[in-house]
Amino acid sequence: MADRLTDILVAPVTAVDPSSWDAALEEAKGILAGLAVRRAGAGPFRVTGHEVRAALCGDAADHAEQPPFAWSAHTARRALGLAAVRLLVAGGARSPVEAVRARLGESSGWIRDGDPCASRLDRWVAGLSPAGRTAVGAEAVTWATRLWCALDWSALGSPLGIGRDRWWDSPHSALLALRSRAEVRTDRTNFVVLSGPRRESVRAELALVTLVESLRTRGGAVPGRVVGWWPDSGHLVRVEPEPAVLTLGAEAVALVLAGADAPVRSAA
Amino acid sequence: MATTKIPKIAKKATFVAGASGTRDRAMQLPGYVTPRGHTAPMVLVAPRPLLRSAPPGVAPADRGSGREVLALLRGDTAARPRFDPELAGGLRAWLEDAAYDVVTKRGEHAPSLFLGPSQLLGLPAGWRDHEGLSDELILSRLAHALFGQLVHEGELGDPLRDALDALRASGAGALVGHVESLSAAARAALSETLASHAANMKEMVPRFAPGWMPRTNDRVAIPLAGGRVMLHGSFDLLVGLPQPGTASLCALGLSTSGPWARERRSLHYLALLETLRSGTPPFRLALLESATGRYGVEDVREEHLRAIASHLCAWLATGPHG
Numbered sequence: 001m002a003d004r005l006t007d008i009l010v011a012p013v014t015a016v017d018p019s020s021w022d023a024a025l026e027e028a029k030g031i032l033a034g035l036a037v038r039r040a041g042a043g044p045f046r047v048t049g050h051e052v053r054a055a056l057c058g059d060a061a062d063h064a065e066q067p068p069f070a071w072s073a074h075t076a077r078r079a080l081g082l083a084a085v086r087l088l089v090a091g092g093a094r095s096p097v098e099a100v101r102a103r104l105g106e107s108s109g110w111i112r113d114g115d116p117c118a119s120r121l122d123r124w125v126a127g128l129s130p131a132g133r134t135a136v137g138a139e140a141v142t143w144a145t146r147l148w149c150a151l152d153w154s155a156l157g158s159p160l161g162i163g164r165d166r167w168w169d170s171p172h173s174a175l176l177a178l179r180s181r182a183e184v185r186t187d188r189t190n191f192v193v194l195s196g197p198r199r200e201s202v203r204a205e206l207a208l209v210t211l212v213e214s215l216r217t218r219g220g221a222v223p224g225r226v227v228g229w230w231p232d233s234g235h236l237v238r239v240e241p242e243p244a245v246l247t248l249g250a251e252a253v254a255l256v257l258a259g260a261d262a263p264v265r266s267a268a
Numbered sequence: 269m270a271t272t273k274i275p276k277i278a279k280k281a282t283f284v285a286g287a288s289g290t291r292d293r294a295m296q297l298p299g300y301v302t303p304r305g306h307t308a309p310m311v312l313v314a315p316r317p318l319l320r321s322a323p324p325g326v327a328p329a330d331r332g333s334g335r336e337v338l339a340l341l342r343g344d345t346a347a348r349p350r351f352d353p354e355l356a357g358g359l360r361a362w363l364e365d366a367a368y369d370v371v372t373k374r375g376e377h378a379p380s381l382f383l384g385p386s387q388l389l390g391l392p393a394g395w396r397d398h399e400g401l402s403d404e405l406i407l408s409r410l411a412h413a414l415f416g417q418l419v420h421e422g423e424l425g426d427p428l429r430d431a432l433d434a435l436r437a438s439g440a441g442a443l444v445g446h447v448e449s450l451s452a453a454a455r456a457a458l459s460e461t462l463a464s465h466a467a468n469m470k471e472m473v474p475r476f477a478p479g480w481m482p483r484t485n486d487r488v489a490i491p492l493a494g495g496r497v498m499l500h501g502s503f504d505l506l507v508g509l510p511q512p513g514t515a516s517l518c519a520l521g522l523s524t525s526g527p528w529a530r531e532r533r534s535l536h537y538l539a540l541l542e543t544l545r546s547g548t549p550p551f552r553l554a555l556l557e558s559a560t561g562r563y564g565v566e567d568v569r570e571e572h573l574r575a576i577a578s579h580l581c582a583w584l585a586t587g588p589h590g
Binding site: 072097128131134136137145235 | 510
């Protein structure tokens with residue numbers, strides 16, 4: 001698994017015709033500009049892969065009825081797991097168990113010392129009983145171990161970004177922002193850990209990453225590929241940076257903002 | 269001595285168990301598929317005497333059974349089995365054929381079929397389908413919470429309090445609320461039963477060094493027929509580093525209610541899912557029964573995987589999934 005995934009992550013990115021790419025990027029910018037203008041006065045809206053999935057799978061209404069967000073072992077595992085993997089890559093821990101333990105210890109220390117960098121997650125973790133904290137740590141260990149064992153980290157090269165979301169803020173409206181979520185970023189690939197079942201919307205979810213990376217890049221440079229990976233099944237989906245992917249991403253954003261569930265043209 | 273009825277193919281596998289198994293015997297287990305007719309006879313599983321509840325918070329100093337389980341899991345490191353690289357593809361093709369037959373019968377647009385051990389192998393003893401929280405289900409959730417704590421921390425405080433704290437942090441508020449709403453007598457009985465399970469687990473659950481990469485509740489979900497049929501399950505505990513082409517993982521399952529044969533098949537089912545996920549199965553499985561302190565460790569063999577795949581295909585062909 002590690003070899004196969006790593007080979008995909010370090011493979012050269014498919015060459016793209018610059019004029020086609022530029023045209024698609026301009027078209028996507030035009031779509032987004034129109035959306036921003038239409039939404040003026042409608043309140044802030046942040047589009048993430050989650051919203052794309054909800055809109056395309058037709059379950060946006062179901063999501064609206066879900067209880068409000070609350071921290072739990074499940075919702076905390078990614079943040080804690082990513083911190084653990086960062087520590088492992090940096091050589092600060094020898095195993096996911098040690099890395100997660102260190103991260104949980106940081107939470108307690110920051111709260112005890114009144115450190116201003118403590119987050120809501122830190123406050124929640126620090127307030128748990130020892131048994132509760134162990135349960136939270138166990139989920140994070142499983143999450144981190146799967147990611148840590150999935151890749152040959154020494155072969156990925158540098159620079160290496162782990163778990164930093166990137167946002168694109170619309171220049172036409174401060175109310176519209178798009179998020180690019182990837183667990184691991186190299187100069188050639190954005191690697192996304194996926195959950196839930198395999199679904200038709202996944203290419204549009206990953207196209208949003210390509211779109212945001214393209215919009216953030218200066219000079220119209222073509223970003224790396226996006227690779228989505230389901231640790232539950234070992235399956236992966238690969239989205240190369242092609243002009244059609246930009247269109248797919250922009251249309252997905254339009255669909256989210258429209259609150260409709262009409263089908264989006266496939267980039268495949 | 270208990271005997272269990274097992275599939276014809278799997279019957280040829282050796283199973284080293286709690287009281288009757290020995291470490292030396294386990295060390296001699298071949299790591300490859302034994303030719304037909306040359307397999308060792310099944311070692312019958314002998315249940316240990318039912319242990320009485322131990323005082324909470326008192327752990328055996330040397331974790332006697334846990335060390336034995338660890339030694340059995342480690343086994344002979346030079347004899348790790350290698351599985352046919354085509355095995356996973358063959359099993360998947362077999363299951364895909366069966367899944368597509370189901371899709372043909374149910375229709376392309378029928379909702380996806382999510383199948384776990386409960387559907388495919390039957391419910392564990394005492395569990396009731398669609399009837400809310402049975403006592404056995406509650407006990408299982410509580411015991412599994414303690415199992416995770418033992419794996420990662422090695423110690424327990426008050427079992428019921430720890431288990432409820434762990435479940436509360438895991439978002440299982442409804443179950444916690446249910447337990448907390450029990451009468452004092454019912455809660456005391458539950459606490460005593462859980463303490464008995466906890467005492468057995470303290471003896472049986474090995475202490476894993478962090479380098480073994482222990483991870484609890486590792487979910488596997490394998491889509492078939494383009495996701496219209498989903499086989500899913502969760503390893504209670506996986507240890508080991510995945511290595512390409514080599515079976516390098518061990519899986520441990522915790523059973524709170526049995527029956528033993530059903531729980532053992534459930535582990536075989538998970539081994540099959542791991543084969544489909546990563547290309548190789550775990551090389552060794554351990555089953556721990558917290559009610560009795562009984563445990564067993566066995567090598568995974570191709571026969572196990574074929575037998576459970578055959579069962580799944582038969583279930584898909586005839587099961588109640590219309």
